[in-house]
Amino acid sequence: MCLHGQAAGAPRSVVVDRAEELRGRGAGASGIERAGRVAAAAAAAAPSQEQKGDSHCFKIRSSSFEAARSRAGGGGESEKMVLLVVATASDPASIGPAAAFLAMPGWSPGPPIPEGMESFTNGNVRLLKHERSIVAEDDLDRRWQEATGEAVSEVIFLSKHTAVSNRPALTVHPIGVPHLREDETPPQGGRPGWAAVPDPRIGPWFRLMQKVAADQGLVPEFEITLEATHHGPLTSTPTMFVEVGSTQEYWGRQDAAQAIALVLWKGLGLEEGNAVGTWLGSGEKVLLGIGGGHYAPRHMDIVIKDGVWVGHLLSGYSLPMDAPPQVNGKSSGEVGGMWMHSIKVSYEATKAGFPGGEVIAHLDQKSFKGWQKNAITSYLQEQNIRIGKPNDFLCTNT
Structure with a gap:
């Protein structure tokens, strides 16, 4: 049952093969040139560098999210709101679920992204793959908009989970390091005193994850749990982490990767069009x-x-x-x-x-x-x- 070195490396090759297949069906040079012009225009209109300081940082990022929310009904193609799923090839518990997610129908090549990142698109969902630590790439929501002209409504990170108990687990949680002083260095990304806007899907997806894990036969071997707010990276829009734990033995498990992919597929409404956890602001x-x-x-x-x-x-x-x-x-x-x-x-x-x-x-x-x-x-x-x-x-x- 346990997957070791070879299996843990397999998801990455699946993503590479899938990427090459999708790129073969991708847009021509004119599409790349258009994306480049959009990126240049967005960069020219980008906000000035943020000032330091905890409360000021929080206010800027909160207002940035509100500005993006207000654009949702703007109507133009460049104002289209998309949801960003982020994976890293450096983490088997991240790239494994991403590979399983990409194996589901409806994906096509995404817009060209600088810095060597790859992207894929399915409806209003964008999957972004990079090579660094999952907590090391700050402001991916803002950087995506600057590169593509698409405003990001929320960010979902795929990652490994570690625990002293070494117990296998599927987890979901908000992010931030609000308890750190300005003179402290966050051990896993973020900025001292900062808390990300939490994704409203956290609660509903925790319950969806329980159901999917049970249906896939992962329970009781895997614990399905919430985690407290911790770590980065910096974001300005609603954010959550979805993780597989808790050791190398489980990070590469294909059944766990498939379960996370199903949570994404069902939770984002790609299966039947009914997303799970959409907040309607109805006073709850x-x-x-x-x-x-x-x-x-x-x-x-x-x-x-x-x-x-x-x-x-x-x-x-x-x-x-x-x-x-x-x-x-x-x-x-x-x-x-x-x-x-x-x-x-x-x-x-x-x-x-x-x-x-x-x-x-x-x-x-x-x-x-x-x-x-x-x-x-x-x-x-x-x-x-x-x-x-x-x-x-x-x-x-x-």
Whole structure:
């Protein structure tokens, strides 16, 4: 059952063969020249270099997403909104699902992309393949628009997952490093103090992944789970990671790759035209998870229910809190650390990802000490962020 060196390398050759086949049916020189003119015009109109600083960075990226959203109804071909699926040939758990996805019907060569990247198109879906680490290529949504003239509505990254347990798993999660100070270096991409806009599909696709994995016979061998918000790369549009874990033995598994490809195929509406997890802004409640471990078990108990939407999931390590000084045995003074900033930018990013929704915090109560829980609940009340119980998130529509 386990695939080792040869099988782990096979997906890459499949993608190369498929790419050559698609390129043979691709556009001629006139199409390449037209794309080049579009790219040059987009580059000339590109925004100025972003200023540094956490809150400023977040505001720019959030407004960039809102500007892209407002263009969705603009009507011109250059304003067409597309969805970007990103894979890297350097990761078997990324290129394997990409190869299985490309083997499904409807694909054709995508527009020429600089920097040695390859692209493929299927309806409004674009698959972009590069050679570097999946967390190393920042701003692929913006760079795609500059190169092609197509505005990106969301980005889905395919990646490997690692875990100390080494247990096989399929995971999905939002990204960001909102807890890091400006003088800290993110270990896996992103920018200190930044949280990506979470893709609304995270909750619905977590449930879809459970169904697909069960249908494909991966359960109970594979665990299907959410992960907390972590790592990069930088993006400006709604983003999520879909991963296969947790060791080399499983990263190259063809059955796991096929399951991820089916989640993409069904979830993006390429099978029957009905996408899973499309946010319509109809006022539903959205869970902002605060506290708990990396796999967010208390929050996942809620998100597993039909109709629940989820944004950022902040585990304990994303809420660094400095204990206040003790006076006569009692805590006195403010609780220091980046925890307030982490909550604030994650809340704002979740609101941006779910316009028209009501973002409600859900606390993993047992994961906090008394002084931590008191500080967090007081801060949420000051920010007018509602704290919800499990039943507050349940609704009838997915």
